[in-house]
């Protein structure tokens with residue numbers, strides 16, 4: 001009996017790139033499966049572009065290997081190019097030519113026959129929502145339109161995988177929404193594998209099946225949002241949201257005095273005057289308490305012990321936002337990673 005296992009479309013093994021002593025990419029292991037949308041999320045300079053260039057065979061790794069569609073990208077860059085559509089953050093077009101001319105030109109470079117080239121160009125312009133602008137010169141296009149045209153441009157050779165480097169850079173929010181929806185639909189409907197590099201966590205969160213957090217050349221965490229949250233949960237940090245009345249400075253002092261509590265934040269909306277009024281009127285105030293360990297029971301006992309009413313207590317799960325802040329912006333996190 002034979003078993004068929006699904007092979008990764010992108011397979012990076014201990015991939016590394018040094019510039020002198022500097023490690024731009026450090027022993028990166030990553031598999032991306034067919035049909036997946038994978039988000040490579042990291043701040044500027046993390047090494048995202050260098051990684052992409054190695055996947056395309058455009059720069060040579062100093063260690064490890066990058067395979068795309070089963071092909072070693074370093075040894076066979078031309079073969080990889082046939083299967084991969086790469087959209088850089090700023091796609092170059094012939095500005096004085098129309099959108100359809102630009103697409104047909106790309107198709108011809110990819111040795112697609114003239115009739116087929118025109119057919120695919122028409123179809124793709126319709127698909128990316130540019131049908132009405134087909135015969136406009138690209139020089140007159142907005143940034144959002146250019147990126148949609150960029151997507152059509154990488155799709156014309158019918159790649160198995162597309163790699164998009166910061167695809168939403170400089171687009172207005174509506175354009176971002178349209179482009180992301182388009183990318184997701186393409187992947188879902190046509191089984192396209194997508195690697196998207198970005199430092200916009202909200203955008204990545206919207207469409208990616210899995211996310212890799214890339215910091216200083218290292219993939220420090222990878223998985224779907226729930227997995228990343230669990231990885232974070234291994235760290236001994238907790239957050240609970242409590243609704244309490246009456247909220248008082250004395251109660252706040254007692255809670256902050258608990259050894260492992262780091263921070264208390266009044267999260268009830270409204271300005272400080274309104275909050276003061278709420279506290280005086282004994283209206284419930286919502287507070288978020290964070291710290292080390294797992295101590296909600298201890299916190300609840302303090303609230304009740306001081307004669308206050310605990311209306312609600314809920315652990316707050318980490319979203320990608322929190323994860324991003326902890327890994328990319330938190331001082332402690334940086335030291336942990338260092």
Ligand SMILES: Nc1ncnc2c1ncn2[C@@H]1O[C@H](COP(=O)(O)OP(=O)(O)OP(=O)(O)O)[C@@H](O)[C@H]1O
Pocket residue numbers: 019024042043044045046047048049050051
């Ligand atoms: N040719 C090069 N020579 C020396 N250092 C380089 C070279 N190319 C990139 N680097 C360095 O490698 C690191 C990673 O750069 P890379 O462009 O891959 O990051 P990135 O995550 O794509 O960031 P950005 O979003 O800013 O492009 C940076 O510190 C950069 O300065």
